Amino acid sequence: MTERQELFEESMRLGHSAAWDLQWDRAIEFYRKALALKADHPGALTSLGLALLESEKYQEALEVYQHAAKLAPDDPVPVEKTSEILELIDQIDSAVTQRTAAAELHLKRRDADKAIDNWSQIARMVPSDLNTRTKLAVTFERLGRKREAVYEYLSVASILQTDGKVDRAIDAAERALRMIPGEKEAARALRFLQQGKPLPPPVEPRGTTAPLRMDQVKDYLKADDVEEIDDSQQADPEMTAQSRALTILAGLIFEESEGENGNGSSPIDMAELTKSRISQERKSVGQPQMLRYLGQAIDHQTHENTPQAIKQYESAIKAGLDHPAAFYNLGILLKIQGDQDQAAKYLTQSLGHPDLDLGANLALGRLARMRDDLPEAARLLLQALRHADTLSVDENQSGDLNQLYDTIMASMSEGDDETLSQIVENTLSFLSGPEWLERLRTARRQLEGESEGAVLVPIAEMLAVGGTERILQAIGRIDDLVQNKNYEVAMEEAMLALDHIPGYLGLHLRMAEIMIRQGNTTGGMTKLRTIARTHRVRGEISAASNVYARIIRHSPIDIAARNQLINLLAQQDRTEEALKQYLDLAELYRQMAEIDSARSTLDQAYKLSKRSPVSREWTLKTLDMMGDIDLSRLDLRQALQIFEDICKIDPQNEKARSHLIDLNLRLGQEEQAASSLDIHLDHLVQSNHAQEALTLLEDLAREYPGKQALHSRLAEAYRAAGRTADAIAQYDALGEIQLDAGQTKDAIATIQTIVDLNPPNIEGYHDLLRNLHDNA
Numbered sequence: 001m002t003e004r005q006e007l008f009e010e011s012m013r014l015g016h017s018a019a020w021d022l023q024w025d026r027a028i029e030f031y032r033k034a035l036a037l038k039a040d041h042p043g044a045l046t047s048l049g050l051a052l053l054e055s056e057k058y059q060e061a062l063e064v065y066q067h068a069a070k071l072a073p074d075d076p077v078p079v080e081k082t083s084e085i086l087e088l089i090d091q092i093d094s095a096v097t098q099r100t101a102a103a104e105l106h107l108k109r110r111d112a113d114k115a116i117d118n119w120s121q122i123a124r125m126v127p128s129d130l131n132t133r134t135k136l137a138v139t140f141e142r143l144g145r146k147r148e149a150v151y152e153y154l155s156v157a158s159i160l161q162t163d164g165k166v167d168r169a170i171d172a173a174e175r176a177l178r179m180i181p182g183e184k185e186a187a188r189a190l191r192f193l194q195q196g197k198p199l200p201p202p203v204e205p206r207g208t209t210a211p212l213r214m215d216q217v218k219d220y221l222k223a224d225d226v227e228e229i230d231d232s233q234q235a236d237p238e239m240t241a242q243s244r245a246l247t248i249l250a251g252l253i254f255e256e257s258e259g260e261n262g263n264g265s266s267p268i269d270m271a272e273l274t275k276s277r278i279s280q281e282r283k284s285v286g287q288p289q290m291l292r293y294l295g296q297a298i299d300h301q302t303h304e305n306t307p308q309a310i311k312q313y314e315s316a317i318k319a320g321l322d323h324p325a326a327f328y329n330l331g332i333l334l335k336i337q338g339d340q341d342q343a344a345k346y347l348t349q350s351l352g353h354p355d356l357d358l359g360a361n362l363a364l365g366r367l368a369r370m371r372d373d374l375p376e377a378a379r380l381l382l383q384a385l386r387h388a389d390t391l392s393v394d395e396n397q398s399g400d401l402n403q404l405y406d407t408i409m410a411s412m413s414e415g416d417d418e419t420l421s422q423i424v425e426n427t428l429s430f431l432s433g434p435e436w437l438e439r440l441r442t443a444r445r446q447l448e449g450e451s452e453g454a455v456l457v458p459i460a461e462m463l464a465v466g467g468t469e470r471i472l473q474a475i476g477r478i479d480d481l482v483q484n485k486n487y488e489v490a491m492e493e494a495m496l497a498l499d500h501i502p503g504y505l506g507l508h509l510r511m512a513e514i515m516i517r518q519g520n521t522t523g524g525m526t527k528l529r530t531i532a533r534t535h536r537v538r539g540e541i542s543a544a545s546n547v548y549a550r551i552i553r554h555s556p557i558d559i560a561a562r563n564q565l566i567n568l569l570a571q572q573d574r575t576e577e578a579l580k581q582y583l584d585l586a587e588l589y590r591q592m593a594e595i596d597s598a599r600s601t602l603d604q605a606y607k608l609s610k611r612s613p614v615s616r617e618w619t620l621k622t623l624d625m626m627g628d629i630d631l632s633r634l635d636l637r638q639a640l641q642i643f644e645d646i647c648k649i650d651p652q653n654e655k656a657r658s659h660l661i662d663l664n665l666r667l668g669q670e671e672q673a674a675s676s677l678d679i680h681l682d683h684l685v686q687s688n689h690a691q692e693a694l695t696l697l698e699d700l701a702r703e704y705p706g707k708q709a710l711h712s713r714l715a716e717a718y719r720a721a722g723r724t725a726d727a728i729a730q731y732d733a734l735g736e737i738q739l740d741a742g743q744t745k746d747a748i749a750t751i752q753t754i755v756d757l758n759p760p761n762i763e764g765y766h767d768l769l770r771n772l773h774d775n776a
Contacts, residue, residue, distance in 0.1 A: 024055035076105035155202035241359025290319035324353035352541025674709035
């Protein structure tokens with residue numbers, strides 16, 4: 001990568017970062033720097049246009065987008081932005097013209113949904129535009145969207161009646177009735193027309209709002225922080241997580257809008273600021289539609305139109321959106337609407353995400369309480385409290401704290417309804433309201449002041465969730481017995497404890513380990529798998545991951561467990577850990593001679609590394625293993641592509657560069673081989689390894705005789721090293737190859753070079769030159 005390219009990418013990255021923080025002046029400055037390095041770069045132009053638009057510098061933004069539209073006449077996005085700006089400066093007629101042009105461009109791309117979006121924007125600006133309302137009605141009818149088609153046909157009827165074309169208005173109303181017989185609005189409109197009564201004037205299409213602006217999302221989130229709070233739930237972890245989920249989803253929209261504007265070469269986008277997982281099997285066909293639904297969902301949510309927001313989130317998920325933030329947001333909206341079962345379904349799918357887990361457990365606990373399921377409510381709320389409590393201790397104490405919460409949750413099985421109700425109400429009271437975080441800090445300070453020495457006490461104990469002393473004592477005895485290798489007595493102790501705490505998975509985990517140490521590996525592993533599945537069912541994703549990791553330590557060849565672990569790690573955005581497991585699994589497949597499975601696993605790892613912000617070393621490791629497998633399968637062209645990808649990421653990668661040279665030569669692509677060879681030789685010389693460069697050329701010339709690129713470079717290298725005789729021999733071989741290939745002019749130049757070196761038999765070369773000139 002050149003220094004100029006690096007400066008361009010850095011300017012773009014800083015511009016994106018400033019834009020996300022709404023520092024538009026700084027964003028404009030960085031985007032202008034990027035354009036100074038790469039004039040007319042589509043991504044930089046549209047990014048600058050967005051920054052100017054958001055900073056309300058409408059005239060400058062208009063000029064930028066118009067210039068972008070000229071550079072990419074088939075791209076509808078700059079045209080749409082131009083229309084948006086024209087509307088803001090009250091040039092409605094021009095805005096309508098641009099929207100019409102954008103719709104036509106989308107139709108050329110066979111994207112009816114986006115054409116509809118643009119027509120809807122025209123109808124919002126000019127509700128009485130007959131041509132546009134007719135297009136909407138006909139298109140909705142063709143797509144089978146009958147309800148929307150009826151609404152548009154009735155708008156058409158109203159416009160026609162106003163224009164004095166009553167017969168055509170009646171035709172439009174009758175057409176609406178044919179689509180949905182008995183539809184009340186259509187029947188009433190037809191009756192009014194037949195009776196000569198005026199229809200209501202047409203209004204904007206249903207569900208249509210002005211284009212979503214980035215600062216609207218930020219303002220919406222900011223409003224949750226500063227408005228006076230009437231309901232105690234509005235500023236607790238549940239709503240904090242909702243704001244975080246909305247931020248993540250909004251980031252996906254702006255990331256993709258920039259991707260659409262460019263030509264695919266934009267080096268950095270908003271993916272660095274958000275983490276997303278879009279269903280890969282549907283991405284190629286569903287992503288534009290999915291993002292359209294997502295944008296509308298966020299738009300409706302920021303305008304507090306909850307039913308429409310729910311509908312659009314559901315459509316986005318069906319179209320391929322697979323992200324915990326989407327599941328969480330939809331779950332909360334369904335909870336607000338009172339659909340408890342569906343809310344619980346989606347909230348459960350968001351468990352495990354580090355930013356959303358606390359809020360999801362709290363929301364699920366509240367839902368369980370609403371349906372009077374006290375045991376489930378207590379379990380979920382204690383999970384939420386566990387998550388919150390880990391925020392109040394040092395990271396090195398979190399493991400011990402989690403074990404204490406495990407014992408507390410196990411002791412719940414001994415409680416009656418009154419005890420469970422106390423757990424639920426106390427925990428809810430503690431985590432609800434805007435002061436929950438301050439209550440958390442205060443409680444931790446009090447517990448640290450009361451405890452002696454380094455004793456760690458969970459906040460749950462402070463909330464009168466007792467009954468753990470006996471469990472802790474039993475666990476301590478079991479651990480001591482295992483440490484002393486007294487496994488039979490340890491198992492007996494565990495069986496006794498099981499009578500009191502049958503649901504405590506920490507005890508079952510110890511029993512599984514004892515079984516394995518006693519030699520009952522099959523029984524112990526079966527129990528571990530059951531424990532892991534139970535954690536998953538409970539939504540305890542992190543705990544499930546730990547158990548699957550334990551299974552793999554005992555049985556590295558348990559492929560099913562490793563796949564489960566990979567999925568759980570990815571769900572928690574622990575991407576680098578997931579990648580390590582992918583690479584280990586691929587190596588396992590390779591050792592088992594299942595090469596195709598190994599290659600497929602590495603392909604999945606590569607896709608994960610591309611859509612997550614991880615160190616480039618993971619991508620390079622993955623590609624390197626993919627390249628080695630392709631070489632072993634003699635899939636030379638696929639291997640060539642892989643090593644080219646490695647060199648794009650790491651131009652100085654000697655192994656990949658060597659493979660590029662070798663593969664291009666083997667495939668007869670001498671020009672490409674020469675290009676890679678020159679880069680590699682330059683690197684060796686610049687790093688003071690000139691002798692290695694010479695040795696490499698000698699080896700290649702021996703392995704691939706007759707290649708002009710090799711003989712010419714080896715001759716030059718010998719000449720630079722003062723080895724004139726060797727240089728003459730290589731030039732002589734090169735000349736013969738050129739003559740055999742009919743490249744007379746090249747041969748003359750080569751022989752002239754030999755003459756310039758004053759060889760011993762120079763007269764012979766002079767004669768040859770004269771003959772070649774005469775024949776030429």
